[in-house]
Amino acid sequence: MKTRIARPYLLFLGDAADDLEAKTAIGVLHWRPADCIGQLRVPGCAPRLDLPEMTVTEAAAAGARTLLIGVANRGGIIPGHWSGVLADALAGGLDIASGLHTRLSDITVVKDAAAKHGRAIHEVRHPAGDLQVADGTPRGGRRLLTVGTDCSVGKMYTALALERAFRKRGIDCEFCATGQTGILIAGGGVSVDAVPADFIAGAVEELAPAAPPGHWHIIEGQGSLFHPSYAGVSLGLLHGAQPDTLVLCHEPTRPHMRGLPHQPMPSVEQCIAANTLAAKVVSGKVHVAGIAINTAALGEAEAGRLLAATADEHGLPCVDPVRGGVDAIVDNIRF
Amino acid sequence: MKTRIARPYLLFLGDAADDLEAKTAIGVLHWRPADCIGQLRVPGCAPRLDLPEMTVTEAAAAGARTLLIGVANRGGIIPGHWSGVLADALAGGLDIASGLHTRLSDITVVKDAAAKHGRAIHEVRHPAGDLQVADGTPRGGRRLLTVGTDCSVGKMYTALALERAFRKRGIDCEFCATGQTGILIAGGGVSVDAVPADFIAGAVEELAPAAPPGHWHIIEGQGSLFHPSYAGVSLGLLHGAQPDTLVLCHEPTRPHMRGLPHQPMPSVEQCIAANTLAAKVVSGKVHVAGIAINTAALGEAEAGRLLAATADEHGLPCVDPVRGGVDAIVDNIRF
Numbered sequence: 130m131k132t133r134i135a136r137p138y139l140l141f142l143g144d145a146a147d148d149l150e151a152k153t154a155i156g157v158l159h160w161r162p163a164d165c166i167g168q169l170r171v172p173g174c175a176p177r178l179d180l181p182e183m184t185v186t187e188a189a190a191a192g193a194r195t196l197l198i199g200v201a202n203r204g205g206i207i208p209g210h211w212s213g214v215l216a217d218a219l220a221g222g223l224d225i226a227s228g229l230h231t232r233l234s235d236i237t238v239v240k241d242a243a244a245k246h247g248r249a250i251h252e253v254r255h256p257a258g259d260l261q262v263a264d265g266t267p268r269g270g271r272r273l274l275t276v277g278t279d280c281s282v283g284k285m286y287t288a289l290a291l292e293r294a295f296r297k298r299g300i301d302c303e304f305c306a307t308g309q310t311g312i313l314i315a316g317g318g319v320s321v322d323a324v325p326a327d328f329i330a331g332a333v334e335e336l337a338p339a340a341p342p343g344h345w346h347i348i349e350g351q352g353s354l355f356h357p358s359y360a361g362v363s364l365g366l367l368h369g370a371q372p373d374t375l376v377l378c379h380e381p382t383r384p385h386m387r388g389l390p391h392q393p394m395p396s397v398e399q400c401i402a403a404n405t406l407a408a409k410v411v412s413g414k415v416h417v418a419g420i421a422i423n424t425a426a427l428g429e430a431e432a433g434r435l436l437a438a439t440a441d442e443h444g445l446p447c448v449d450p451v452r453g454g455v456d457a458i459v460d461n462i463r464f
Numbered sequence: 465m466k467t468r469i470a471r472p473y474l475l476f477l478g479d480a481a482d483d484l485e486a487k488t489a490i491g492v493l494h495w496r497p498a499d500c501i502g503q504l505r506v507p508g509c510a511p512r513l514d515l516p517e518m519t520v521t522e523a524a525a526a527g528a529r530t531l532l533i534g535v536a537n538r539g540g541i542i543p544g545h546w547s548g549v550l551a552d553a554l555a556g557g558l559d560i561a562s563g564l565h566t567r568l569s570d571i572t573v574v575k576d577a578a579a580k581h582g583r584a585i586h587e588v589r590h591p592a593g594d595l596q597v598a599d600g601t602p603r604g605g606r607r608l609l610t611v612g613t614d615c616s617v618g619k620m621y622t623a624l625a626l627e628r629a630f631r632k633r634g635i636d637c638e639f640c641a642t643g644q645t646g647i648l649i650a651g652g653g654v655s656v657d658a659v660p661a662d663f664i665a666g667a668v669e670e671l672a673p674a675a676p677p678g679h680w681h682i683i684e685g686q687g688s689l690f691h692p693s694y695a696g697v698s699l700g701l702l703h704g705a706q707p708d709t710l711v712l713c714h715e716p717t718r719p720h721m722r723g724l725p726h727q728p729m730p731s732v733e734q735c736i737a738a739n740t741l742a743a744k745v746v747s748g749k750v751h752v753a754g755i756a757i758n759t760a761a762l763g764e765a766e767a768g769r770l771l772a773a774t775a776d777e778h779g780l781p782c783v784d785p786v787r788g789g790v791d792a793i794v795d796n797i798r799f
Contacts, residue, residue, distance in 0.1 A: 265692025265727055326664045327657040329696040354699075357600025357746050361664040361700025368692045392600055395745075403741065410730075411692050 131258075131336055134226045134251050134316045135194035136164045139183060139218070143200045143211055144173035151176040153228060153310050154199025160289050160314045166191050171214065185214065185221045195251075197313055198227040205230030205254075216242040226251040228309030253312040256323050256332075263330030263369050265411050270340025273462070274372035275350040275421070276404045278395055280359065280387045282380040283450065284350040285311050287421040290450040291376065292347045294459045302345035305337045307366060311349045321351060322362050329362060333369025348372070354403045355395040356386050364407055371411045374418050374462055375404055381435060382426040397443060419446040419458030466593075466671055468652040469561045469586050470529035471499045474518060474553070478535045478546055479508035486511040488563060488645050489534025495624050495649045501526050506549065520549065520556045530586075532648055533562040540565030540589075551577040561586040563644030588647040591658050591667075598665030598704050600746050605675025608797070609707035610685040610756070611739045613730055615694065615722045617715040618785065619685040620646045622756040625785040626711065627682045629794045637680040640672045642701060646684045656686060657697045664697060668704025683707070689738045690730040691721050699742055706746045709753050709797055710739055716770060717761040732778060754781040754793030 140158065145151040158165050158178055167183035183191065196218040198207070207215075207229055215225060215233070219242040225233060233239050233250045243250050273291065275284040288304055288311075295302040304311070306318030319332045337346035348370045352359035377400055386392035395403075401417055408415040420439055424432035432449060440447035446457035475493065480486040493500050493513055502518035518526065531553040533542070542550075542564055550560060550568070554577040560568060568574050568585045578585050608626065610619040620643065627639040639646070641653030654667045672681035683705045687694035712735055721727035730738075736752055743750040755774055759767035767784060775782035781792035 263693045265724055267726070322662040323660050325658050326661050326697045326700065327694060329661045330693060354742075355745050357703045358598045358665055359662060360703050360742075360745070361696040361698075362661045363696075364689075364699040365661065365696025368695055389600055391602065406738065407689075407695075410690050410695070 131319050132251055132253055132256070132312055132317050134313070135224055136316050137166045137193055138164055138195050138197040139185070139188035139193040139223065140165055140168045140178060140180065140199045141196050141214070142168060142170045142174050142176060142178070143198070143202070144171050145176050145200050145202070148176050150200055150202050153201050153313055154178060154197070156310055157197060157199060157314050164316065166193050169196070169214070171211070185218045185223065189221045189223055193223060195224040195226050198225065198229060201228070207231040207233065207236065212236055212238050215239050219243050219246050219248045222246070222248070224249040224251065226253065226313060228253045228313055230254060253309050253318070254320055254323060256320050260324060260328040261331040261335060262327060263334045265330070265368065265371070268339035268371065269342060271345045271374070272337055272348060272370055272372045273345060273374040273376065273418070274348045274367065274370040275376050275378055276363070276367065276400070277350055277353045277378045278355065278397065278400045279353050279380065279383060280356055283378045283421055283423045287376060287378050287450050287455065288347050288349045289314065290455045291459065294455050295345060295347065298459065300345060300464070301343055302347055305346050305348040307333070307336070307349045307351050321366055322359065326361065329365025330369030333366050337370060350378070353395070353400070354407065355400065357389065357392060367404065367407050368411050372408055372415060373412055374416055375408065376419055376421055376458055377401055377404070377417060378421045378423070380423045397439065401443065416463055417445060418462045419448065421448055421450050421455065421458065424449045424452060466652055466654050467586055467588055467591070467647055469648070470559055471651050472501045472528055473499055473530050473532040474520070474523035474528040474558065475500055475503045475513060475515065475534045476531050476549070477503060477505045477509050477511060477513070478533070478537075479506050480511050480535050480537070483511050485535055485537050488536050488648055489513060489532070491645055492532060492534060492649050499651065501528050504531070504549070506546070520553045520558065524556045524558055528558060530559040530561050533560070533564060534648075536563070542566040542568065542571065547571055547573050550574050554578050554581050554583045557581070557583070559584040559586065561588065561648060563588045563648055565589060588644050588653070589655055589658060591655050595659060595663040596666040596670060597662060598669045600665070600703065600706070603674035603706065604677060606680045606709070607672055607683060607705055607707045608680060608709040608711065608753070609683045609702065609705040610711050610713055611698070611702065611735070612685055612688045612713045613690065613732065613735045614688050614715065614718060615691055618713045618756055618758045622711060622713050622785050622790065623682050623684045624649065625790045626794065629790050630680060630682065633794065635680060635799070636678055637682055640681050640683040642668070642671070642684045642686050656701055657694065661696065664700025665704030668701050672705060685713070688721075688730070688735070689742065690735065692724065692727060702739065702742050703746050707743055707750060708747055709751055710743065711754055711756055711793055712736055712739070712752060713756045713758070715758045732774065736778065751798055752780060753797045754783065756783060756785050756790065756793065759784045759787060
């Protein structure tokens with residue numbers, strides 16, 4: 130079930146109109162600079178990364194293994210004029226990885242080139258392969274899961290920041306990706322929102338299996354137990370993760386749950402209580418290590434006051450991973 | 465997304481070895497006698513229903529619309545020697561409905577016969593069609609959901625018993641099936657455990673849509689919020705159902721969660737609290753109307769004492785739907 134993408138990458142920006150459309154490539158380069166050896170842009174592409182520009186042939190010669198489609202455009206489509214470049218990449222010896230909605234395997238010239246040249250196509254939004262039902266058996270190793278008050282509040286960013294901080298301290302750990310961007314960054318993972326419902330927790334058990342005592346799986350959360358569209362994904366992920374440590378992620382200026390104007394946001398306190406209660410079904414000693422708040426919408430002083438007040442209210446370290454890093458949370462983890 | 469199966473049915477028992485293997489047919493006949501006009505058995509079939517024996521041709525002449533495979537055999541397979549009968553049924557003008565694991569569309573002779581004669585094949589374990597993401601918007605009509613302490617504790621049976629009791633009182637209602645057997649009984653529904661995880665709640669919103677004020681959707685629950693393999697399905701179903709009324713189903717003699725020897729059973733009290741808390745995300749005034757206990761493993765006197773003690777402990781009507789019916793629960797519903 131778990132995707133494994135060969136690295137290093139040639140980052141394909143297509144004809145992205147701006148940095149927002151290139152955010153997948155930007156994220157991969159930010160979190161995995163050593164995995165990125167070049168960029169490929171087509172006429173009309175506005176953003177430019179701090180990487181050498183390369184053709185497919187140059188990238189393959191430099192050791193690239195996979196062309197990674199780093200574009201997140203409107204509708205998640207692969208426009209027809211990319212097909213030639215993609216087929217050339219396969220002919221030149223590269224695999225292709227995509228998180229877009231359009232299936233590469235539905236584009237005849239791309240599908241045929243992959244078959245002819247024996248290259249892999251990774252469509253991380255469309256999981257394939259065997260599935261297993263979770264059994265919830267207690268397993269070895271340590272697991273941290275980022276959970277959220279809502280969708281898109283920084284669960285992936287926080288997990289990656291924690292991985293980086295763990296590594297700086299010499300702690301054996303691995304980021305486990307559960308969404309498309311995370312999978313492209315990590316070079317593997319499983320898109321848990323796309324597996325059949327019976328297998329959500331099982332997919333996460335496979336993603337973060339039993340490990341030696343000192344090893345940490347740092348698992349990217351999805352959605353929120355309080356989001357009426359996706360809470361089933363969040364609960365299955367929580368049970369499959371069998372976490373001993375939770376970090377709650379939050380965006381403090383959101384007027385309502387993402388995409389649902391009628392749906393009020395839950396409080397930080399409600400989320401801590403609900404996630405702790407649900408985690409105890411599989412992990413009796415679960416511990417909330419801290420709160421990560423995305424304060425991008427606030428000024429520096431206001432952000433500082435909010436972090437201090439939230440820390441005080443809940444008796445937990447509270448940080449903005451972008452502004453101040455996650456060290457205060459790592460300090461509070463029960464290693 | 466929602467399956468709709470044409471009725472009435474010819475119940476196909478195949479070569480079922482005993483009543484347990486014929487339990488799907490027995491369930492359909494028990495809950496929907498008016499939808500069943502005949503039975504078809506092949507040599508070696510032990511169970512016999514209280515229905516006329518008919519060939520495919522006789523059943524079609526008598527008005528049957530669908531041959532329903534009423535067998536739940538080991539592995540959920542369709543043995544090769546059924547293919548001829550199934551192809552004959554399609555040639556004779558019947559659709560086929562199956563809840564088995566083997567796909568009818570993978571059996572060439574059956575697939576070809578369906579195409580040639582323009583008949584439908586319903587594989588209720590494998591949902592197909594468009595999906596929608598739930599939005600959780602408050603909607604009209606009333607909804608009751610059966611929830612459970614575990615898998616296989618009587619959620620479908622209780623929902624069907626409630627539907628029957630509602631109808632006796634002249635209440636406008638409809639049973640909404642979320643699993644294979646329920647779908648075959650109801651002639652429609654959606655197998656929520658098989659939809660991609662992002663669409664669990666959305667599938668249930670579609671299954672039990674907005675309705676007039678006096679109308680009740682009585683929704684079959686699945687799994688348990690406390691079952692580590694399937695809780696994601698249960699939570700998505702709960703949110704999609706947006707229930708104003710819950711009925712908790714329980715089996716009191718189970719030593720551990722079904723299939724998981726290491727996993728302790730939750731208490732009735734824990735289940736009431738967790739389901740109420742989760743339902744409030746979408747349904748602020750949710751009310752637990754009663755407890756349905758499967759006392760099949762207990763003697764009459766012991767069962768009576770347990771029901772009385774449980775009712776007393778939780779201040780709720782507590783019944784065994786098989787032994788005593790569900791009237792006490794219906795009496796406690798806030799119509």
